[in-house]
Amino acid sequence: MTPVKTWADQVVIPTYPLHPEDVNPRFFELEGTLIYPYPMQDHLSRVKAARTYQALFLENEFIRAMCIPSLGGRILSVYDKIRGREMFYRNRVIKPGLIALRGAWFSGGIEWNRGPQSHTVTSYSPVDVLTVEHPDGSASFVIGDTEMNFRTGWEVKFTLHPGRAFIDERVTIFNPTDFPHSYYFWTNTAFQYTSGTRFCYPIKAASDHDRFFPWPIYQSRDLRCLKNYPDATPVFAYSCPFDFFGVYDLKEDYGVVQCANHHVVPGKKAWTWGQSDAGRMSQTALTDDWNSYIEVQSGPLRTQTDYAVLGPGQEVTWREWWYPVAGLGTGFEYATKDVAVERADRDGKVQFRVATTAAHPGARFEVRRNATSLSANYVDLTPDTPAQVDVRLEADCLVEVKITAADGRLLAEYHSPLEIPDVQIPTELHSEWPEPKSADDMHARGAEFDRLMDRVNARKWYWRASDSEPSHIRSLVALARLDVQAGLYEVADERLASALASKPDESLAWYLRGIVRLRQDRSDDAFACGIKASTHRDTESLGLGLAARAKMRQGAFQEAFTTFSAAYERGDLDRVRLFEWMILAMHFSGESIRARSLAEEVITAGNTRLVPRAVVALVDGGAWKRFAAETRAYLGEFEFAYLELGLCLADLGLFDEATTMLRATLIEGPLNEVVRPLPLYHVAYYAARAGNDDAATEWLRRAQSTFDDYVFPSQVDALAILDYAIERHPTDARAHLYLGNLLGGLGRLDDAVRQWKQAVQQDQTLSVAFRNLGIDAWKRQGVLNDAADWFRQGVVARPSDQVMHRDLANVLIDLGKRQEAISLLKSMSPAPSLRNDVTTVLARAYLDEHQCDESLDVLETATYSNWEGDIDNWLVFVGAHVERGRGRLEDGDALQALDDFEAALTYPEHLHVGRPSRPREAKALYWKGCALAALSRASEARVAWQAGAAGAPMNEEQRVYISKCEEQLETESWPA
Numbered sequence: 022m023t024p025v026k027t028w029a030d031q032v033v034i035p036t037y038p039l040h041p042e043d044v045n046p047r048f049f050e051l052e053g054t055l056i057y058p059y060p061m062q063d064h065l066s067r068v069k070a071a072r073t074y075q076a077l078f079l080e081n082e083f084i085r086a087m088c089i090p091s092l093g094g095r096i097l098s099v100y101d102k103i104r105g106r107e108m109f110y111r112n113r114v115i116k117p118g119l120i121a122l123r124g125a126w127f128s129g130g131i132e133w134n135r136g137p138q139s140h141t142v143t144s145y146s147p148v149d150v151l152t153v154e155h156p157d158g159s160a161s162f163v164i165g166d167t168e169m170n171f172r173t174g175w176e177v178k179f180t181l182h183p184g185r186a187f188i189d190e191r192v193t194i195f196n197p198t199d200f201p202h203s204y205y206f207w208t209n210t211a212f213q214y215t216s217g218t219r220f221c222y223p224i225k226a227a228s229d230h231d232r233f234f235p236w237p238i239y240q241s242r243d244l245r246c247l248k249n250y251p252d253a254t255p256v257f258a259y260s261c262p263f264d265f266f267g268v269y270d271l272k273e274d275y276g277v278v279q280c281a282n283h284h285v286v287p288g289k290k291a292w293t294w295g296q297s298d299a300g301r302m303s304q305t306a307l308t309d310d311w312n313s314y315i316e317v318q319s320g321p322l323r324t325q326t327d328y329a330v331l332g333p334g335q336e337v338t339w340r341e342w343w344y345p346v347a348g349l350g351t352g353f354e355y356a357t358k359d360v361a362v363e364r365a366d367r368d369g370k371v372q373f374r375v376a377t378t379a380a381h382p383g384a385r386f387e388v389r390r391n392a393t394s395l396s397a398n399y400v401d402l403t404p405d406t407p408a409q410v411d412v413r414l415e416a417d418c419l420v421e422v423k424i425t426a427a428d429g430r431l432l433a434e435y436h437s438p439l440e441i442p443d444v445q446i447p448t449e450l451h452s453e454w455p456e457p458k459s460a461d462d463m464h465a466r467g468a469e470f471d472r473l474m475d476r477v478n479a480r481k482w483y484w485r486a487s488d489s490e491p492s493h494i495r496s497l498v499a500l501a502r503l504d505v506q507a508g509l510y511e512v513a514d515e516r517l518a519s520a521l522a523s524k525p526d527e528s529l530a531w532y533l534r535g536i537v538r539l540r541q542d543r544s545d546d547a548f549a550c551g552i553k554a555s556t557h558r559d560t561e562s563l564g565l566g567l568a569a570r571a572k573m574r575q576g577a578f579q580e581a582f583t584t585f586s587a588a589y590e591r592g593d594l595d596r597v598r599l600f601e602w603m604i605l606a607m608h609f610s611g612e613s614i615r616a617r618s619l620a621e622e623v624i625t626a627g628n629t630r631l632v633p634r635a636v637v638a639l640v641d642g643g644a645w646k647r648f649a650a651e652t653r654a655y656l657g658e659f660e661f662a663y664l665e666l667g668l669c670l671a672d673l674g675l676f677d678e679a680t681t682m683l684r685a686t687l688i689e690g691p692l693n694e695v696v697r698p699l700p701l702y703h704v705a706y707y708a709a710r711a712g713n714d715d716a717a718t719e720w721l722r723r724a725q726s727t728f729d730d731y732v733f734p735s736q737v738d739a740l741a742i743l744d745y746a747i748e749r750h751p752t753d754a755r756a757h758l759y760l761g762n763l764l765g766g767l768g769r770l771d772d773a774v775r776q777w778k779q780a781v782q783q784d785q786t787l788s789v790a791f792r793n794l795g796i797d798a799w800k801r802q803g804v805l806n807d808a809a810d811w812f813r814q815g816v817v818a819r820p821s822d823q824v825m826h827r828d829l830a831n832v833l834i835d836l837g838k839r840q841e842a843i844s845l846l847k848s849m850s851p852a853p854s855l856r857n858d859v860t861t862v863l864a865r866a867y868l869d870e871h872q873c874d875e876s877l878d879v880l881e882t883a884t885y886s887n888w889e890g891d892i893d894n895w896l897v898f899v900g901a902h903v904e905r906g907r908g909r910l911e912d913g914d915a916l917q918a919l920d921d922f923e924a925a926l927t928y929p930e931h932l933h934v935g936r937p938s939r940p941r942e943a944k945a946l947y948w949k950g951c952a953l954a955a956l957s958r959a960s961e962a963r964v965a966w967q968a969g970a971a972g973a974p975m976n977e978e979q980r981v982y983i984s985k986c987e988e989q990l991e992t993e994s995w996p997a
Contacts, residue, residue, distance in 0.1 A: 022183035024158035026080045032087070034097075035309075036072035036115040039125055039145070040064035040853065044730045045792045045824055048765045051800045055474055056122050057766040058169050058733030059142045063124030064823075064856050065117055065886045069309075072115070077152050079160050079179075083186035083404055084108070086162070086179070090150035090657065093143045094164035096131035096179065099188065101345045103405055108277060108345045110211035110314040117145055118306040119888040128307040128314060129211050133164060135175050135194075136205035137328075137474055142168065147657035153627035158183040163627040169661050169735050171202045173331065174597075178627060186404035187344035187358060187378040195336035197598045199536050200506050203328040203474050207288065207320040208341065210277065214313040217272025219245045220291045221352045223439060226259040226446045228324065233259060233446050247315060250295045251938035253303065257324040258289035260444045265361075268317050269352035276349070279319050280358040281341035288320030295938070298928065302935030306886050328472050333563055334595025346376040348407040354439045359432040360402070360424055366416040373410045373437075375424065377402040383427040386410050390420045457482070460490035467499060476503060476768055492523045498530050507767045508740045510537045528557035528564070535567045539574070539672070540738075547571040555588075562594040566602065573606060573673035581673075582606035601632035605639075605673060613640045629655060631666045639678065645685035652686070660697060663687050667703055668738045676711040680704050698727045698755065699734060706742040721746060725753050730789075734763040754784035765793065770801060781814070791815030792825050799832055808832045816845075823849065823856045830862050839866050857885050861894045868897055873905035885933040895934035896941075899925045903948055910948070915955035922949035939973035943982035946972070950989060966990050 043061040047054045076097075077088045087098040092115070099108040112129030120126035121140035133148075135141040148166040155161065165176035173196045180189040194204050212218070222245070227236045234244075242249040244256065258266065266289045269276030279289075293315045294300030304313055319341055322329060331337065342358040349363040353376070356362070361376045375386065381402040388396040388410075400408040414420065417438060424432040457463045467482030480503055486496035497520040504513035514537050520530045535550030548571035554564030565588035572581035585603040588595070600623075607616040617640040620633035631652060638648040656662050663686045670679040687700035705720035724746065732755075734743065743760040746753060761776030774797055777790040795811035798804045812829035819825065826849055830842040846863040849855070860883040867876035880898050887894065906921030925945035928936050946969030953962035969986035972979060 022158060023082065024154065025160035025181045025183060026078075027152045027154055027160045028078050029152075030076055030078065031073050032076045032089075033071050033073050034115055035069050035113070037069050037117065038066050038072065039117065040066055042731070043824055044819075044822065045789055046733050046762055046765065048768075048770070048793075048796075050477060050768055050770055051765075051796045054122065055137050055170060056142055058735040058762075059123055059146070060731055060733070061123050062117075062121075062145055063119055063888075064854075065119065065125065066854070067884050067886065069114065069116075077150060077162060079152065079162060079181045081181045081183055081185070084181055084188065086181065086188070088150055088162050088164065088179070090164075090655070091147045092127070093141070093146060094133055094148040094150050094162075094166075094177070094657075095127075095129075096162075098130060103186070104275065104345070104347055106275070107213075108343075110213040110312070112211075112308050112314075114309050116307050116309065118303070118886055119891075121145065124888075128304075131211075132209040133175070133177055134205075134207040134209045134318075134320075135166070135168065137171065137203065138205070139325075140209075142170065143657070149629040149655055149657050149662075151627070151629060151655040153625075155180075155627075159189075161627055163629055165629050166657060167197075167662065167665060169658060172198050172665070172736065173202045173204065175206065176629065177208075185379050187342045189340065189342055191338065191340050193336055193338040194331065195597050196331035196333060199333050200502060201330050201332045201471075203330050203472055204337070205320075205322065205325070205328050207290065207318045207325065209316055209318045210279075210343065211314045211316055212268050212277060213270075214247055214293070214315045215270055215272045216248060218247045218268065218270045218315065219352065220247075220256070220317075221245070221267045221269050221276065221278075222256075222258055222261070222289060222291070223263040223266065223355075223441050224258045224261045224289075225441055225444050227256050228259055228450050229255050229257070230324075230326065230450075232450055233448070235446060247293055248296060250293045252295040252297055253300050254293055254295060255325070256291040258287075259323070259446070261287065261289055262442060263355075263439075265353075265356035266317075266319075267346075267353070267356070268315065269346070269349070271351060274350065275345070275347045276352060277317065277343060278346055278353060278356045278361050279317065279341060279343050280356060281319060281339060285339045286319055286321055286341055287323050288318070290316070290318035290320070290325070292316035292318065297938045298935035299937040300935065302928070302930075302933060303889065306933055328474070330472055332594075334566070334598060336597065342378075344378050346407075349374045349376060354437060355422075355433060355435045357433045362422065362424075362433060362435075362437075364437050366414075369413065369415070371412045371414040371416075371418070371420075371437075373412070373422070374407045375400070375402060375410065376407045377404055377432075379404065381426045381432065384432065385423075385425045385427075387423045387425075388412050388414075388420050389423070390418070395420065457485075460486040460493040460496065463489065464493065464496045464499065467496070471499070479503065492519075494520050494524050494527055494530075498527065498533065501530070501533055505533055505536055505540075506737060507769055508540075508737045509769070510540055513537055526557070528554050528560040532560045532563050532567065535564070535571075539567065539570060540741075542574075544571040544574040547574075562588045562592045562599065565591075566595055566599055569602065569606065570673060573602075573609075573675075576674065578606055578610040582610045582612075597630070601630065601669075602673065604636050605632065605670075605675075608636055608639055609675075616640060631662060632669065635666060635670075635682065638682075643678075643681060645682050648682070649686040649690060653691075660687060660700070664699060664703060664736070664739075667707070668736055671707060671710070672738070676707040680707045680711065683707075695729065696723075696727060697729050698724050698732050698759070699739075701727060702742055702746050702756070702759075703739070706745050709745065718749075721749055721753075725750060725755070728755060732759050732762070733766070734759055735766050737767060739763060752783055754780045754782075754787060757783070758787050758790045761790065761793065770797060773797075785814070786818050788815045788819035788822055788825065791818055792822070792828070795825075795828060795832075799828070805832050805836050809836065820850075823859050827856065827859050827862055830859075830866070834862075834866060834869075839870055842866050843870070855883065857883070857887065857894070860885075861897060864894065864897045864901070868901050868904065871904065873901040873908075876901040877905075880932065884931055887933050892934045895928065895932050898929070898932060899945060903945055906948060906952065910952055910955065915952045919949065919952040919956065922952055925949075939975060941972075941975050941979050943969040943972040943979050943986060947982045947985045947989070950986065963990065 079086045085100040101108045117125035117127045121144040125145035126140045159182040162179040167174040176193045178191040237245045265280045267278040346361045353361040363374045365372045384402045386398045396412045422437045423434045463486035467479045470479040483496045483499045497516045501513040501516035517530045517534045532554035535547045538547035551564045551568030554560040569581040569584035589599040604616045620636040623633045638644045667679040701724035705717045709717035746756040757776045757780035761773040764773035780790040791814045795808045799808035809832045815825045833842040864876045864879040902921040902925035906918040910918035950962040950965035966986040966989045974980045
């Protein structure tokens with residue numbers, strides 16, 4: 022067979038670009054988002070331009086796939102060569118909407134949704150992507166990333182095989198850190214929707230975000246049919262016992278099948294925007310045509326509110342297969358990665374149609390009933406067209422279907438019609454937590470918040486458990502672990518000492534104490550703690566790895582190599598890091614040729630990790646410039662990746678190597694590339710640790726004189742680096758800012774505030790520090806006057822910062838200074854356009870000042886792309902029209918009042934809000950009825966009040982006006 026072809030090319034795609042990312046960091050404790058150190062991407066442009074993207078391609082006989090590394094590794098196109106069409110929905114423009122965690126998200130193709138919530142932080146950012154060709158003729162995209170917020174990694178090996186009409190995905194999530202982290206992952210595919218589209222889910226129950234419900238019929242609606250969803254709806258399969266699901270379009274006679282082990286990949290999700298105008302409007306924000314799409318998603322957890330935890334060094338991996346099917350008529354009742362089968366009963370016979378992902382000449386299709394063979398046909402299966410087998414059977418007759426290849430390999434075996442077992446449908450999706458009574462209960466509550474990535478509440482409940490039972494080991498250890506993650510090493514050490522005093526063989530406490538000792542540069546003690554931890558099975562590999570790291574710090578490379586090797590050979594834990602540490606130690610202990618060989622094996626197989634390539638560079642005498650050129654070609658967030666590699670080398674005491682690598686990659690890199698501050702601070706610290714104080718001084722001088730936006734350090738290891746910089750130069754304002762950002766990212770707000778105050782005392786131009794101080798004063802301390810003062814100084818420092826203006830305006834409004842807020846926002850000179858949230862704040866401020874004309878003028882001249890589900894601008898629009906209409910009505914101008922009340926029932930396109938199936942219109946309808954009554958149009962008034970009374974009680978205001986409409990209908994004698 023012909024090997025899979027790979028190539029790279031440039032493609033031009035019409036794109037609505039983003040305005041510059043927000044220069045202000047977002048911290049979990051202050052703004053409730055988990056994105057730090059990523060900046061927000063929430064200022065969208067609506068001016069389209071042609072943009073050139075670097076694209077990677079794979080192609081075999083049946084499929085051609087295109088990946089765009091700079092857009093989250095999105096598979097933008099999977100072209101079905103057999104049918105001459107896209108397998109998934111292909112959006113012909115890149116038009117982001119405000120949907121992802123950071124804002125920008127676009128539709129189409131296959132998205133790799135790593136989370137940690139909603140759509141991932143890299144939805145609209147570059148990730149690592151390379152192509153690799155395998156000896157068997159297959160080829161892969163290797164798509165992955167190490168997230169900057171948690172430092173955990175994910176990788177998708179997206180493979181095409183010769184002769185196979187499917188996509189083979191191998192997904193791995195791994196935790197190459199010293200601490201546990203939650204994970205979440207969904208393969209999100211888009212499929213073009215028509216009136217004939219239906220979900221093919223072999224289940225009896227499902228849930229959305231609020232409730233469980235039976236499948237496929239619920240409240241007299243067939244949930245398989247997309248036309249039966251009035252509003253945007255997620256559907257998560259519940260207790261699916263099969264390894265397949267998908268979607269099929271009866272109108273197009275075309276669909277997509279996904280297959281995976283349901284025990285490993287239980288997540289089967291469908292998503293539709295629904296049939297209402299609100300859903301239609303949401304999709305127009307993402308495309309220039311009127312094509313609609315749905316989503317079919319798979320993942321290792323049942324729903325997108327579920328999270329699992331990876332311990333230090335742990336990983337999860339699974340495989341799934343996706344393929345197109347056509348000509349099956351009505352869908353598929355059963356599927357494997359080899360075949361999909363549909364059954365149709367008609368005219369006294371049963372017709373089976375079989376689609377296949379590879380050629381199987383002479384395959385055997387057998388139908389049995391009660392162990393008796395009714396039919397055995399030999400058919401030539403080919404991906405080009407489905408095979409058809411007719412069997413004389415009465416309708417709905419239960420039979421066994423078995424399909425085998427000519428070589429005897431089983432392709433599929435099942436009962437037809439497919440027997441889907443009944444399940445007990447739970448009555449509640451979310452249950453209330455019982456009040457904790459014991460320390461164990463409180464610890465369990467803390468662990469649940471930990472799993473949900475809420476370290477504030479996790480710490481609170483662990484502390485309550487420890488307070489109620491001072492010797493509660495698990496809570497002491499959990500608190501100590503949170504302390505270590507925040508860089509509070511002395512506090513952690515005290516807790517661990519208490520835990521070990523109560524339970525001397527607590528292995529996790531020994532492991533964490535070893536991490537503390539390593540961070541404190543006490544390598545002898547770290548080694549001893551690692552050995553203690555290694556005596557217990559649960560922490561054996563972790564303890565040995567820790568001990569070996571301590572030996573590397575001491576320069577005992579042979580001992581380190583031996584210990585790393587022992588850890589690697591003994592278990593399946595920490596395989597990524599142990600292998601990388603092992604080959605580094607192998608090189609430094611004198612076995613460079615063997616180290617290079619192992620590293621090259623990993624590289625050849627397809628791997629984006631940097632350590633194997635760094636080992637090759639080291640073995641080749643420090644070939645870091647070649648290393649830089651090779652890795653830059655596929656890295657996404659390259660600054661973070663190289664800083665991570667530097668920290669990895671420094672963790673092993675390899676400070677000279679870390680310095681040389683960073684100089685080659687980030688300081689003496691491509692011509693005309695701007696050198697950013699963090700690499701300079703890192704190199705200064707490494708030079709000092711290597712004993713080269715003169716070089717360290719020069720690097721610090723360069724760092725001090727280098728300034729750039731978006732300097733958001735996030736690695737706890739960098740605390741020592743910035744502490745060193747400030748110790749050497751206490752007046753380095755930017756080092757204080759950066760250290761404050763790092764501390765804020767680690768959740769240490771009191772310490773962060775001290776650093777930010779130092780920064781602005783020394784440099785009044787540091788707007789980011791002012792904004793951080795303002796947000797802290799507002800959101801955490803609740804001191805609004807202080808917040809306003811900080812924001813005012815921030816506006817002076819950066820007059821173009823619309824986020825700063827918005828925040829100051831909101832604080833002024835809270836202080837009752839609405840007119841000052843209006844003047845502030847009116848005085849802005851935005852370039853190139855006002856943010857949506859700024860115009861909404863201004864329009865609402867005008868409304869609250871009863872300046873309805875001004876409020877509507879602001880809305881009329883703005884162009885919106887709202888956050889998913891956000892209708893605040895429309896509520897202001899409605900409120901302004903209703904208030905102005907009421908004034909006109911009171912003044913006796915019922916006709917103009919009616920114009921306003923009718924306008925309040927509209928959904929202008931530029932507001933980007935569509936009418937939902939259950940609209941909030943009772944208020945406008947009530948006043949419309951009043952205006953009509955004043956105009957003596959009684960029957961029309963009654964119609965308006967009837968419509969208002971029939972509204973859905975969505976919120977308190979809606980309920981109030983429903984009641985008012987009902988009162989009018991009950992108390993007045995209006996003609997029918």
